[in-house]
Amino acid sequence: MKLLLLLPFLTAVHSAVVPAIDTSGHFHSNPLSAVAPKGKNVTIDGVLTYVSLPKKFDPTVAVLLLTDVFGLPSPDNLLLVDQWAAAGFQTFAPDYLNGDAIAIDGNVTTWIVNHGEAQTTPPLLAVVKALKKKGVKQIAATGYCFGGLYITRLVQNNTVTVGTMAHPSFLNVPTDFELMKAQSHIPIEINNAQLDTGFTPDVALQTDAVMANGQYVPGYSRRQFNGVAHGFAVRANASDPVQVAAKQGAFDTSLSWFKVHLK
Numbered sequence: 001m002k003l004l005l006l007l008p009f010l011t012a013v014h015s016a017v018v019p020a021i022d023t024s025g026h027f028h029s030n031p032l033s034a035v036a037p038k039g040k041n042v043t044i045d046g047v048l049t050y051v052s053l054p055k056k057f058d059p060t061v062a063v064l065l066l067t068d069v070f071g072l073p074s075p076d077n078l079l080l081v082d083q084w085a086a087a088g089f090q091t092f093a094p095d096y097l098n099g100d101a102i103a104i105d106g107n108v109t110t111w112i113v114n115h116g117e118a119q120t121t122p123p124l125l126a127v128v129k130a131l132k133k134k135g136v137k138q139i140a141a142t143g144y145c146f147g148g149l150y151i152t153r154l155v156q157n158n159t160v161t162v163g164t165m166a167h168p169s170f171l172n173v174p175t176d177f178e179l180m181k182a183q184s185h186i187p188i189e190i191n192n193a194q195l196d197t198g199f200t201p202d203v204a205l206q207t208d209a210v211m212a213n214g215q216y217v218p219g220y221s222r223r224q225f226n227g228v229a230h231g232f233a234v235r236a237n238a239s240d241p242v243q244v245a246a247k248q249g250a251f252d253t254s255l256s257w258f259k260v261h262l263k
């Protein structure tokens with residue numbers, strides 16, 4: 001009886017790919033940031049990777065950071081990697097955009113043609129494999145925008161230990177979460193923005209409908225940040241306290257999630 005009542009609701013929800021936000025919809029902080037990145041570019045199994053290491057860290061644990069479409073050329077992304085290192089983790093951001101990050105005024109529609117899963121997955125998995133070979137036993141994966149799809153895949157595929165993503169795009173809701181629920185044992189957390197026009201609050205609620213209230217047994221949590229838009233976890237206008245607090249809040253939420261789920 002209960003199932004019958006639910007059916008009209010289920011058929012009314014259409015599964016859809018979360019659209020990408022055009023580059024013009026991203027705020028960029030001053031690229032000539034006063035703070036210089038502290039990490040280094042290294043080549044791991046043929047893949048350019050920005051690596052930031054804290055003074056002291058557990059070599060069996062690593063943070064894998066999957067950037068947005070602006071990739072390693074964006075200082076904001078490098079500083080975010082450094083922020084994870086400052087929290088005590090060796091942190092790796094592979095250039096899974098294959099040396100072709102989008103320009104600040106680039107066109108996502110034309111750019112994405114050469115950045116599908118077929119092109120993006122091999123460099124990403126090469127670095128994951130190399131980390132595991134190096135003795136990393138637990139990978140905490142964090143992804144932003146474009147990176148959200150790949151966090152979803154890594155979690156669905158049980159490739160990492162724990163995942164978190166902010167304002168994800170390109171994933172299919174609710175289908176990708178149904179698949180996650182069907183085959184994953186990896187906890188996942190989402191930070192979303194009230195003003196995101198891609199992963200909207202409505203899409204977030206569709207995600208909750210599959211995952212929340214204990215439905216996703218490995219662990220699910222979502223936090224919405226009000227008054228901010230897509231990209232808020234990567235870039236904040238330093239003169240806007242709401243943006244600054246949301247960016248820090250997303251970081252702190254992801255960090256707590258990792259601490260709870262890493263052994």
Ligand SMILES: *[C@@H]1O[C@H](CO)[C@@H](O)[C@H](O)[C@H]1NC(C)=O
Nearest residue numbers: 037039040041050072073074
């Ligand atoms: C690392 O490589 C990226 C992409 O080529 C470049 O933009 C960045 O400045 C480099 N960073 C460092 C610290 O060398």
Ligand SMILES: *[C@@H]1O[C@H](CO)[C@@H](O)[C@H](O)[C@H]1NC(C)=O
Nearest residue numbers: 022023024106107108109110
């Ligand atoms: C991006 O390129 C597509 C395909 O060429 C075009 O339809 C669209 O209008 C472009 N978007 C912008 C914002 O220029």
Ligand SMILES: *[C@@H]1O[C@H](CO)[C@@H](O)[C@H](O)[C@H]1NC(C)=O
Nearest residue numbers: 117121125150153154157159
């Ligand atoms: C996850 O698994 C699917 C199905 O086997 C595969 O197509 C995809 O490339 C994998 N992605 C990642 C990031 O591991």
Ligand SMILES: *[C@@H]1O[C@H](CO)[C@@H](O)[C@H](O)[C@H]1NC(C)=O
Nearest residue numbers: 027028029237238239240241
């Ligand atoms: C940054 O925030 C300040 C204060 O709200 C505002 O005056 C300024 O226009 C913002 N800058 C950008 C680039 O949005």
